[in-house]
Amino acid sequence: MVDLTEQLYALPGGDKFKLCIQCGTCAASCPSVFVMRYSPRQVIALVRAGMVREVLRSNAVWVCASCYMCTVRCPCDIQPTELMHALQMLGSQNGLLPDGVAVAAFYRTFAASVKARGRVHELGVMFRFLLTRPRKALRMLPVGISLFWHGRLRVRPPRAAGVKELTAMLKALREEAPAGMPARADVVGGGVRV
Ligand code: SF4
Ligand code: SF4
Numbered sequence: 119m120v121d122l123t124e125q126l127y128a129l130p131g132g133d134k135f136k137l138c139i140q141c142g143t144c145a146a147s148c149p150s151v152f153v154m155r156y157s158p159r160q161v162i163a164l165v166r167a168g169m170v171r172e173v174l175r176s177n178a179v180w181v182c183a184s185c186y187m188c189t190v191r192c193p194c195d196i197q198p199t200e201l202m203h204a205l206q207m208l209g210s211q212n213g214l215l216p217d218g219v220a221v222a223a224f225y226r227t228f229a230a231s232v233k234a235r236g237r238v239h240e241l242g243v244m245f246r247f248l249l250t251r252p253r254k255a256l257r258m259l260p261v262g263i264s265l266f267w268h269g270r271l272r273v274r275p276p277r278a279a280g281v282k283e284l285t286a287m288l289k290a291l292r293e294e295a296p297a298g299m300p301a302r303a304d305v306v307g308g309g310v311r312v
Contacts, residue, residue, distance in 0.1 A: 122170035122208055129204050134196045138162045144188030144198045154178045158188045158198040165201070174214035179205040180221040223250050233288065236278030241271040 126132050138159075145157035155176035156164060164173050173179065182202040189199045206222070209215055215222050227246040231238045244262060248255035265271045278284075 122174075122212070123165060123168050125208060126165060126170065126201065126204055129200075131197055131200060132204070134194070135162055135165060135201060137194050138166070138196055139194060141193060143191050143193060147187040147191045149185060149187065150181045150183050153181050158182075158202070161205070162196070162198065162201065165205075170205070170208070171214060173205060174209040174212075175216055177216050177219050178202075179209065180216065180219045182206075220247075220251060220254070223247060231275075233284070234281075235275055236281040236284050237276045239272065239275040241266075241273060242275055244271075 126135065140159060140163060142157075142159050144162075145151055145159040148154070148158055151157045156173060156178040161173050161178050164170070179202045182199070184199060184203070186199050189197045192198065206225075210222050210226075224243075224247050227243045228238060230246075231243050244258075248258065262271065
């Protein structure tokens with residue numbers, strides 16, 4: 119069985135997670151902590167205790183807003199934001215996702231759109247995402263119609279210049295990833311390979 123804790127320690131900067139002094143500055147700085155099952159400080163403590171699966175089954179990493187407050191304020195130069203991203207990646211790749219949290223599915227459709235065209239096609243993303251969540255789709259229909267009438271949802275998918283270069287760049291990032299480790303290219307979209 120894959121040792122998820124060792125995978126996290128092996129990531130660039132991952133060995134720093136061992137240096138956490140559990141001061142709680144990250145938790146006190148986090149704007150999302152009120153909806154997290156585990157605060158950033160607790161996430162680090164659980165990871166160090168080998169309880170990565172416990173964390174991945176909770177909503178903690180998926181409600182991280184990537185604001186970097188925890189990273190900026192940590193007195194030990196640890197990067198909890200990177201840990202949150204890495205945990206999203208591991209959760210996605212190992213099918214360890216919390217029930218009722220749709221963020222991973224949303225990231226997947228968003229990343230697929232960007233990787234295909236170099237830019238996001240909002241209408242396509244919402245359509246693909248909501249196909250997997252029909253009840254949510256019904257609830258969001260009025261918002262979608264309003265956005266459409268206000269010209270915020272383009273029907274024709276945009277295509278950025280340099281898509282070929284983007285594809286080559288992502289391919290190179292995958293090829294340079296250490297054996298058995300997720301590539302940085304797959305961090306895009308919560309680590310969901312698309
Ligand atoms: S701020 Fe840094 S040292 Fe303090 S609990 Fe958070 S990660 Fe650990
Ligand atoms: S990056 Fe995530 S975990 Fe860190 S303070 Fe912001 S929301 Fe909280």
